[in-house]
Structure formats: C-alpha cells, structure tokens
Amino acid sequence: MLFSRLHAPTLKEDPSDAEVVSHQLLVRAGMIRQVARGIYDFLPLGLRSVRKIERIIRDELDAAGCQEVLLPIISPAELWQESGRWQIYGKELLRLRDRHDREFCVGPTHEEVITDLVRRDVRSYRALPLNLYQIQTKFRDEVRPRFGLIRGREFVMKDGYSFHSDYDDCRREYEHMRRTYTRIFNRCGLEFRAVEADTGAIGGSLSHEFQVLARSGEDLIVSCGSCDYAANVEKAEARPPEAETFDSAALARVATPGTKTIEEVSVFRGEPAERFVKTLIFMADEAGVAALVRGDDQLSETKLKAAVGCDV
Numbered sequence: 001m002l003f004s005r006l007h008a009p010t011l012k013e014d015p016s017d018a019e020v021v022s023h024q025l026l027v028r029a030g031m032i033r034q035v036a037r038g039i040y041d042f043l044p045l046g047l048r049s050v051r052k053i054e055r056i057i058r059d060e061l062d063a064a065g066c067q068e069v070l071l072p073i074i075s076p077a078e079l080w081q082e083s084g085r086w087q088i089y090g091k092e093l094l095r096l097r098d099r100h101d102r103e104f105c106v107g108p109t110h111e112e113v114i115t116d117l118v119r120r121d122v123r124s125y126r127a128l129p130l131n132l133y134q135i136q137t138k139f140r141d142e143v144r145p146r147f148g149l150i151r152g153r154e155f156v157m158k159d160g161y162s163f164h165s166d167y168d169d170c171r172r173e174y175e176h177m178r179r180t181y182t183r184i185f186n187r188c189g190l191e192f193r194a195v196e197a198d199t200g201a202i203g204g205s206l207s208h209e210f211q212v213l214a215r216s217g218e219d220l221i222v223s224c225g226s227c228d229y230a231a232n233v234e235k236a237e238a239r240p241p242e243a244e245t246f247d248s249a250a251l252a253r254v255a256t257p258g259t260k261t262i263e264e265v266s267v268f269r270g271e272p273a274e275r276f277v278k279t280l281i282f283m284a285d286e287a288g289v290a291a292l293v294r295g296d297d298q299l300s301e302t303k304l305k306a307a308v309g310c311d312v
Contacts, residue, residue, distance in 0.1 A: 008045050020216040023148030038145025038153030056187050064180045066131040071113045077103035079112035092140045108140040114161045125165040133160035151218050195221045196231035198302050234302035262295040282312040
C-alpha cells in the first residue's frame with residue numbers, strides 16, 4: 001500500500017487525558033483512539049504492531065508444544081458458580097442476561113470454560129499433559145482505567161492452560177513456560193523481571209509476573225541486591241526489623257483534638273509514628289473487618305483480601 005493511502009491520523013498536541021508518555025505517543029502517532037474509558041480502537045499501525053507481537057507469541061508457544069484454541073467471549077454463569085468465582089470476582093465481572101433471562105458474563109479470563117472443555121473431551125490420563133492457549137479479547141470492568149493500554153477495561157490477552165496427571169509434571173511445565181515467556185520477552189526487545197506475584201481471583205499456589213521495567217506503570221516491584229529474590233509489592237515479604245523495647249506509660253485515655261491522621265497525632269504527642277497503632281475498617285462480604293497496622297506502615301488491600309479469604 002502507498003503511504004499516501006495509509007490511515008494514520010496524527011496529532012500535534014498530547015491528549016489531555018493521557019498521563020504517561022506511552023499513551024500520549026500511541027494517540028499522537030495515530031495507533032489508537034479512545035472509544036470510552038479504558039476502551040480503544042486500534043488503527044492500522046496499532047493493529048499491525050499487535051499482530052507482530054502475536055506472531056512472536058505463537059512462534060514460541062507452538063515450538064514449546066502448545067496448541068491454540070479460540071474460546072467464546074461470553075460464558076454461562078453456571079460454570080462460574082460451580083468454581084465459586086461468580087461472587088468472588090466482584091464488580092470487575094461484567095454480567096448480563098440473554099432474552100431467556102439466563103445469566104452470562106463477559107470473560108475476564110477463561111479457566112472455567114477451558115476446564116469444562118477438557119473435562120468433557122479428555123477421557124484418559126494418557127492424553128495428558130495438554131497445553132492449550134488462545135489470544136483473544138477480554139473485559140474487566142476496572143474501577144479506575146488509566147495509563148492508556150496499560151490498565152484498560154477491554155484488552156487482548158494471551159491466556160494459556162495446561163492439564164496434568166500429577167503435580168510434578170505440572171511443576172515441570174510451569175518452568176518450561178517460564179523459559180518460553182523469557183524468550184518471548186527477549187524477542188520483543190524488552191527489559192523485564194520475572195517476579196513473584198499474588199494469584200488474585202484467578203487462584204493457584206504459585207504465580208510469576210513478567211514485569212517490563214519502566215518509569216511509569218501500574219505496579220511496583222521490589223528486589224534483593226544480594227540474591228535473585230524479586231516480587232510484586234502485593235506479594236513481597238520482608239523480615240521484620242528488630243523490635244524496639246521501651247517503657248510504656250500506664251493505660252489512659254488521651255485527647256487528641258484537631259488531629260485526624262497518625263502523622264498529626266505523632267506530632268501532637270511528640271512520639272514517632274511507629275509507636276502508634278492505627279485501626280482501618282473494611283467491609284468484607286457484608287461483615288466488618290478491622291485491620292490493626294503499625295503507625296508508620298501502609299496496608300496492602302491485596303494482602304488483606306488473601307488473609308480474610310474474600311473481597312474487601
């Protein structure tokens with residue numbers, strides 16, 4: 001095609017709602033256009049870039065012994081109710097009813113659908129291991145979609161699922177896929193780290209995220225300078241510091257007029273924030289949860305959800 005015929009409408013100015021450079025450049029270069037919050041059109045140049053990435057993914061996954069499938073975007077509520085995630089997933093799950101008043105959802109992920117497929121079709125352990133993947137549109141009704149394509153509501157995702165006769169075989173495939181993902185990211189020319197991550201509503205006992213290192217983004221990761229440990233802050237664990245001992249005053253009710261935060265109370269009382277305990281109240285499945293946190297610490301809602309076993 002002649003370049004003069006290419007539909008690539010460019011902009012001279014940054015869009016007002018674009019917070020990060022990647023979002024600004026994608027819009028200005030005529031690669032994407034916003035339809036609604038977190039939902040975008042892919043224009044010819046943008047779609048061509050996506051297709052190149054998909055080819056790299058397919059090359060590596062096919063070479064690793066995976067097989068591509070295509071699952072429906074809409075899945076019936078019965079499968080999600082059977083897995084217990086119909087309620088666990090919360091408001092991110094877009095639910096709808098058809099003309100016969102049957103409940104469905106727009107798939108944010110496809111564990112339920114692929115498991116139903118395999119349990120109906122695989123008759124013997126001799127058919128295992130089996131590794132299936134797809135590249136398909138997903139939808140998660142994010143509370144705060146932002147950063148352009150980084151945190152959108154509708155997005156294209158490669159999701160893979162492997163089935164095994166025993167845990168050892170499953171763990172071998174996990175490491176095999178970890179090496180395969182490493183090759184994919186290297187071929188894309190990305191600087192990245194594979195870090196431990198929270199499994200979230202998807203579930204599971206082990207998870208790693210391949211995080212592209214950048215100055216702006218949605219997640220923070222931490223790493224150890226003396227070993228290979230790296231993790232998302234939502235999953236990271238740290239050794240507690242040496243406990244400080246001091247003589248506590250007698251228990252008494254103390255007025256703190258005009259102070260609303262631990263920082264203000266700390267200044268008012270002339271005591272460091274780590275000597276205070278703050279109480280944070282959350283609602284979890286219609287029941288109250290009180291989390292007591294050291295004054296100079298912050299609470300991870302992701303870790304709290306894992307601790308109480310439900311959404312908060």
